[in-house]
Amino acid sequence: MKAGIIGGGMIGAGWARLLRAHGHQAAVYDERPALCDGASSEAEAVAGADVVFEAVAERLEVKRAVLAAAEGAAPPGALIASASSSLLPSVMQEGMQHPERFLVIHPLHPVDLLPVIEVVPGGATAPEAVARAEALVGALGKHPVILRREVPGYVVNRLAAALWREAINLVLAGVVDVRQLDLAASRGPCLGWAVQGPFLTYQLAAPGGLRPFMEHLGPAFQAIWASLATWTEVEPADLQRLARGTEVAYGETGREAQEAVRDRLLKAVLGALTLPHT
Amino acid sequence: MKAGIIGGGMIGAGWARLLRAHGHQAAVYDERPALCDGASSEAEAVAGADVVFEAVAERLEVKRAVLAAAEGAAPPGALIASASSSLLPSVMQEGMQHPERFLVIHPLHPVDLLPVIEVVPGGATAPEAVARAEALVGALGKHPVILRREVPGYVVNRLAAALWREAINLVLAGVVDVRQLDLAASRGPCLGWAVQGPFLTYQLAAPGGLRPFMEHLGPAFQAIWASLATWTEVEPADLQRLARGTEVAYGETGREAQEAVRDRLLKAVLGALTLPHT
Numbered sequence: 001m002k003a004g005i006i007g008g009g010m011i012g013a014g015w016a017r018l019l020r021a022h023g024h025q026a027a028v029y030d031e032r033p034a035l036c037d038g039a040s041s042e043a044e045a046v047a048g049a050d051v052v053f054e055a056v057a058e059r060l061e062v063k064r065a066v067l068a069a070a071e072g073a074a075p076p077g078a079l080i081a082s083a084s085s086s087l088l089p090s091v092m093q094e095g096m097q098h099p100e101r102f103l104v105i106h107p108l109h110p111v112d113l114l115p116v117i118e119v120v121p122g123g124a125t126a127p128e129a130v131a132r133a134e135a136l137v138g139a140l141g142k143h144p145v146i147l148r149r150e151v152p153g154y155v156v157n158r159l160a161a162a163l164w165r166e167a168i169n170l171v172l173a174g175v176v177d178v179r180q181l182d183l184a185a186s187r188g189p190c191l192g193w194a195v196q197g198p199f200l201t202y203q204l205a206a207p208g209g210l211r212p213f214m215e216h217l218g219p220a221f222q223a224i225w226a227s228l229a230t231w232t233e234v235e236p237a238d239l240q241r242l243a244r245g246t247e248v249a250y251g252e253t254g255r256e257a258q259e260a261v262r263d264r265l266l267k268a269v270l271g272a273l274t275l276p277h278t
Numbered sequence: 279m280k281a282g283i284i285g286g287g288m289i290g291a292g293w294a295r296l297l298r299a300h301g302h303q304a305a306v307y308d309e310r311p312a313l314c315d316g317a318s319s320e321a322e323a324v325a326g327a328d329v330v331f332e333a334v335a336e337r338l339e340v341k342r343a344v345l346a347a348a349e350g351a352a353p354p355g356a357l358i359a360s361a362s363s364s365l366l367p368s369v370m371q372e373g374m375q376h377p378e379r380f381l382v383i384h385p386l387h388p389v390d391l392l393p394v395i396e397v398v399p400g401g402a403t404a405p406e407a408v409a410r411a412e413a414l415v416g417a418l419g420k421h422p423v424i425l426r427r428e429v430p431g432y433v434v435n436r437l438a439a440a441l442w443r444e445a446i447n448l449v450l451a452g453v454v455d456v457r458q459l460d461l462a463a464s465r466g467p468c469l470g471w472a473v474q475g476p477f478l479t480y481q482l483a484a485p486g487g488l489r490p491f492m493e494h495l496g497p498a499f500q501a502i503w504a505s506l507a508t509w510t511e512v513e514p515a516d517l518q519r520l521a522r523g524t525e526v527a528y529g530e531t532g533r534e535a536q537e538a539v540r541d542r543l544l545k546a547v548l549g550a551l552t553l554p555h556t
Contacts, residue, residue, distance in 0.1 A: 010484070058498050086498035108466055109483055116466040145462045147453055153502035155454055159441050160467040160476075161502040166440040167476045175425055176433055182475025184423045187551075188386055188394040189438040194472035195543045197460020198438075198445045199524050204537055205387055206288070211521040214512060220336050220364035224431035224439040225510040232503040234492060243489040246477050259482055265473045265551060272546035273465075 001025070001136075004046030004074065006066050007055035008035030011083050014111025015053050021112070022140055042066070043073040050075075051136065053105070055083040063092055071097055079132050081105040086153045089122030099124035105133050106154060107142075113266045117142045118154045169229035171245060172238055178249040194269065279303070279414075282324030282352065283331045284344050286313030289361050290333035292389025299390070300418055320344070321351040328353075329414065331383070333361040341370055349375055357410050359383040364431045367400030377402035383411050384432060385420075391544045395420045396432045447507035449523060450516055456527040472547065 001024040005012045008030030016026040016037060028037035029045035039045035046052045052070045056062050063082060070080060080102045082092055093099035103125045108114035117137045121130050130146065137144040147154055153161055167181055176184065192201050199210070206213035214221070234242070250258065279302040283290045286308030294304040294315060306315035307323035317323035324330050330348045334340050341360060348358060358380045360370055371377035381403045386392035395415045399408050408424065415422040425432055431439055445459055454462065470479050477488070484491035492499070512520070528536065 058495060085495075086502060108470070114466060114469060116462055118462070143461055143465055145454065145458050145466075149451075149453055151448070151451070151453055152505045153498070155448055155459065155462045156466045157498075158444050158448065158502055158506060159463055161499055162440045162444040162506050163437050163467075163471075164476050164480070164499075165503055165506075166436050170429070170433055170436065171477075173427075173429070175427055175429055176423065178477045180423050181433065182477050183421055184394055184396070184433045184475075185437055185471050186473065186475040187421055188392060188423075188434045189441075190468045190471035190475075191392060191544065191547065191551075192386070192540075193441075193463050193468035195464065195547060196540055197462075197464040197468075198442050199449075199456045199460050199520075200528055200536065200540075202442070203524050203528060204533065204540060209521065209533075210524045211517060214517055214520075217336060217363075218511070220431070220435075221439055221442075221512075222510050224364060224436055225443055227430045228436060228440050228443075230508055232500050234496070234499075239489060239492055242477075242492075243487065246481050246488045250478055250481060255482065255487075258478065262470075262474055262478075262482060266469065268550035269469065269473060269547050272550045273469075273543060 001050045002048055003027070003051050003053060004039070004049035004070070004078075005029070005053045005055060006042055006045060006070060007053075007057075007083075008032070008037060009055065010109055011107065011111060012053070012055035013037070014109065015055060015083065015107065018107075018111050018140055042069050046070050046074040046078070048075060049078050051079040051081060053081050053083055058085060058087070060087055060091065063087065064095065067092065067096060067102070079103075079129060079136075081133065083107060085157050088150050088152065089120050089125065090150060091122075093122045093124050096124075100126035101129050103129055103133055104150075104154070105137065106156070108156065110263065110266070113263060113270065115141075115143050115270065116145055116156065118145045118147065118156055120147045120150050120154050122150060165229050165231070168234060168238075168242060169231075171242060178242075178245040182249070195273070279328045280326055281305070281329050281331060282317070282327035282348070282356075283307070283333060284320055284323060284348060285333035285335075285361075286310070286315060287333065288387055289385065289389060290331070291315070292387065293331050293333060293361065293385065296385075296389050296418055320347050324348050324352040324356070326353060327356050329357040329359060331359050331361055336363060336365070338365055338369065341365065342373065345370065345374060345380070357381075357407060357414075359411065361385060363435050366428050366430065367398050367403065368428060369400075371400045371402050374402075378404035379407050381407055381411055382428075382432070383415065384434070386434065388541065388544070391541060391548065393419075393421050393548070394423055394434065396423045396425065396434055398425045398428050398432050400428060443507050443509070446512060446516075446520060447509075449520060456520075456523040460527070473551070 005028040019026040027039035027045045029039040104120035106118040283306040297304040305317035307317040382398035384396040
């Protein structure tokens with residue numbers, strides 16, 4: 001398979017590594033010359049491609065311009081996918097000549113390591129394009145999560161954003177600092193959910209399963225849900241505080257060392273999880 | 279150390295196993311005789327105890343009655359801790375004779391395996407009680423997360439409740455089914471967060487760290503945050519649908535087998551994570 005990738009940032013470069021690791025060809029074009037990898041123009045990157053991956057900035061007008069150019073330069077049969085992490089494919093595909101071959105294929109960072117890839121069709125996407133995307137994701141050794149309908153942030157980033165908002169809230173409110181928050185999340189619920197996901201976790205958290213669990217803890221959940229943060233924007237001064245708190249917590253260790261530790265632990269955890277589960 | 283545990287359910291029994299595994303004595307009293315383990319009355323369980331753990335139903339009036347009885351029967355120097363997962367310690371300690379020796383020590387299920395234990399002082403808790411609780415949690419091989427001030431659900435269950443509400447929302451809205459939701463969570467963001475926690479994860483998710491990451495994705499986060507579920511109660515008919523969906527997803531595998539797999543994978547993941555990390 002030959003892939004044309006537009007955008008050579010963390011996600012685009014990750015796509016290229018993943019594809020090549022599975023024996024496919026990948027050409028990456030980025031308007032920043034240092035990030036180009038095998039193509040010196042968008043048209044060259046997508047020429048003869050079986051699939052086009054758009055992985056540019058998360059802004060609708062930027063993505064639409066790239067998609068329009070890619071659609072014109074790619075072969076008529078190419079699948080065209082956006083690596084957007086939040087935008088609605090129905091909105092992205094408006095104005096395309098052939099919206100039926102377009103959808104979102106959303107990998108997570110780091111692309112090489114995290115096993116889930118979301119597939120999100122828009123209103124004009126053909127079922128055949130969904131089937132091609134599902135097969136492609138599976139062939140790359142990843143688990144496809146196929147959405148039945150589009151929502152902002154899809155599934156993965158909605159779950160992430162829900163926890164992340166409350167994490168920010170707890171640090172800004174002075175309940176815990178950045179390091180204690182990360183510890184509570186990583187060695188607490190996220191550990192159990194990495195093994196099983198929330199539904200199976202709570203199914204096993206009370207004798208009799210999910211219903212008695214929720215009936216027993218209903219008043220507790222109501223009190224918590226009623227008091228969770230519901231704001232929709234982080235003020236610049238608060239972002240400044242969070243960034244400083246994160247620097248205090250982790251700034252002494254170099255970024256490259258932290259990335260190396262992350263990747264080594266992710267690989268070790270993934271190895272542990274390849275034991276049969278359920 | 280000698281511990282008196284009131285309540286022999288999953289959490290109380292887990293406390294007893296954890297304490298005994300570390301060479302301490304633990305006597306468990308439960309009003310259901312089959313769940314008693316080494317004590318046939320509340321007074322017998324707490325007599326001579328260095329620490330009392332209350333692990334009864336998550337209802338304020340039930341806990342207050344148990345705490346009043348325990349306070350009367352335990353030695354004057356005993357630390358008195360509730361394993362509540364959500365109630366405010368300031369409210370629980372109202373009316374106690376010696377509220378200064380009371381706080382919440384909140385372990386997660388399964389108690390033996392999950393490494394985080396929250397310590398939550400109430401307004402009347404003495405600093406010395408917090409120090410004793412911190413030392414106790416550390417001596418049991420766990421990571422204490424000490425809250426600077428109390429909030430409903432503390433830290434762990436606020437993070438959990440935030441993700442769980444959106445997980446329920448996505449399944450009820452028909453975006454994905456229970457199994458795909460669990461897959462998206464467990465092999466997606468929870469995997470990364472089990473390794474690092476959200477702050478360090480996002481610190482490494484963009485060149486330059488948390489601030490450019492949030493500035494770049496600000497509009498995306500705003501759109502997602504604005505569309506997340508904000509209800510505070512699951513309707514009985516919806517709970518029925520969720521319970522049925524969970525049975526369809528996992529009902530064919532026996533509960534004991536699922537618990538055994540969970541514990542085996544948790545141990546394997548914890549083994550992977552004991553590699554040194556930042």
